Amino acid sequence: MGDAVPPQETLLRTARCQLFKFIMRNEARRLRTFWQWPDSSPVSAHDLAKAGFFFVGPGDEVQCFCCGGILKDWAPGDCPVVEHLKFFPSCKFICGEDIGSQQVFPLEEIFDCVDGQLLSLLQRIDSEDIALPNQPEYPEMGTEEMRLSTFQSWPQYTEVHPEQLARAGFFYTGRGDMVRCFYCDGSVRNWEFGDDPWREHAKWYPRCEFLLQSRGREFVSGVQESFFSTLVSPSPLSTEEQLRRLQAERMCKVCMDRDVSVVFVPCGHLVACAECAPNLSLCPICRAVIRGSVRTFMS
Template sequence: MTEQHMELESVRLATFGEWPLNAPVSAEDLVTNGFFATGNWLEAECHFCHVRIDHWEYGDQVAERHRRSSPICSMVLAPNHCGNIPRSQENDQEGNSVVDSPHQATTCACPDLLLEANRLETFKDWPNPNITPQALAKAGFYYLNRLDHVKCVFCNGVIAKWEKNDNAFDEHRRFFPQCPRVQMGPLIEFAAGKNLDELGIQPTSLPQRPKYACVEARMRTFADWPIPNIQPASDLAQAGLYYQKIGDQVRCFHCNIGLRSWQKEDEPWHEHAKWSPKCQFVLLAKGPAYVNEVLEATAANARSPPATAPAPSLQADALMDEAPAKEALALGIDGGVVRNAIQRKLSTSGCAFSTLDELLHAIFDEAGAEVALEVREPPQPSAPFMETCQATTSKAAAAVPVLVADSIPVKPQGVAEVSRLTEQLQKVSVASATPNGNLSLEEENRQLKDARLCKVCLDEEVGVVFLPCGHLATCNQCAPSVVNCPMCRADIKGFVRTFLS
């Protein structure tokens, strides 16, 4: 299998063989802007930044949508220096292909001026001592070898006549305020050989369905969710999905991917990352490492043959000797009921109950209320088993009130003891309210907690730094739908995930 050279416009154009002639945007415009067809209807992917765009509409400008979706793509910032090879340059005068091997393509391509080190190499004969080549290269400029003219690789702006004490970034901002390098700011450095993904910087892109950007709005769509026992609505909403009122189909508010046919063992975040690994909401909320783990696990499962699992009935017989089943039998629950619950668990999820608590929930929630009436009088429990009964949830305990009353001794408290406890609580509350108490310390703790809360939802902990302003203001859930920084109202050009320790 030969490698396709997607840097060639002719190779990218060949992928549009099934592109509709009446499509909202033409294949030629897409190819010129770095895109190739993925084969998924009207979806195209940029070879240089790998952003995928679909749902094209009539009147769309390919270059503008590319810039909005991936503002720091090398094709957007420097189309003449990103390695793209137009069709007019692919053949020489005799009709021979200029690029016919990966090595030759590398030697013929221009140096990547997006890298600061390569820009610095152009300043070998720099004539102006008023400003250093290092400062100019850091600000995005390379030398044109004409007087002291320099050009920005990001915005193509040209500046000359540098004077003493000029600041490269300040002058760049004065003449070209919309340049992406200027808006990123001088604190962001591009390490040689590394792209923004490797540096942890994620470009901004607006959600496809902004009205479902908050969790509460997505939760409201699940009012008539048909399979709450298979997939809880809260888990789906947290994963960025809202219900479309069609079967069990949900859709991501940000990347617009649709998911359906949910099984009980499916995990919403895992499925979202598996089918839409480029979704910025998933990348921001869970991190690129999580997405890579999901893709690696999916690839490993595709390579390995499915294992032959033992029949659930045989496994259920073996698990009847485990601790959760024995404890349920000791409670007086019928053995057939316990075995059926274990077998249902194996059939749906493939794993057994790890605790008595889970087993009791399955028995009383799924089998029906009539099963709770089939409890027999248990044998006298031992001391360790009494502790296990105390650890069960109130839901399970309510189903067998006689057993809990017999197993757990309750020590009644007299009126005098209750009044004594009440007096102690009143003393504590009075002491905390005195001027000499810890009121100032409590207020300080409250302020510290407020500082760590998201400034949008006021619920989750902050976890995203906005670029270029650098404010840590929102949580992972709210950041993708924010256009301006809540603190300073500056335009957001990128995100960086943070972890408070």
């Protein structure tokens, strides 16, 4: 048996989990998380959101807002409602119980499930034609203090500090190192050393009203110009930078000292050394439950 979690930390985790369940109980809000949904997926984002799932990644991994169940590797012919009921039969939402959500799923629709058309939310469209929301997507996360409180389980290996992220409008989703803006609903993950949350916010979501009011249009325009100029004329990495990145990839993301040498099963992530791996119950990258591990050796 592993070390017991302190009561205070357990309470904080429970509170954050309940808060996120409240946020994602709205079907339209769940649907908006699928803006990076793989175009190649045989299952539609609309059907997944209707079945209670929101997108967490990586790949096609989704999670139920009610029971917390995670499904991935969707195949042609899969019906989200049926799969939800098959793997998580005790989920109150999919069983049709009233859990206070804005839509209770009719149980009879399980037997009338028809695959919907793939809803592509990741399209290149003229941003000037899109009206900005007058209100934040997550008003309950409007204060920096509330956003900061969601980072209780923020991965220790991450170089970016929660205070920086919360100040830039982000709250922690609880999955890997993915954060989400309380105002524009934009998500960012895969943070690297030296990343500035404000600049990343401006790079990917330049029309966020919170961003524009906080940093100004001149700042956002400068980030955009720098970003697109880099895309047009990418600079080759120096030998030192290539070596630094290679070393960072091989370094254990837990102790940040020894080389990675253990692959977690079933997620397949190689992020920990032989000494740190036995102490983990969840993968620090995708937060999947570790069912087993395989030792690897680098030549």
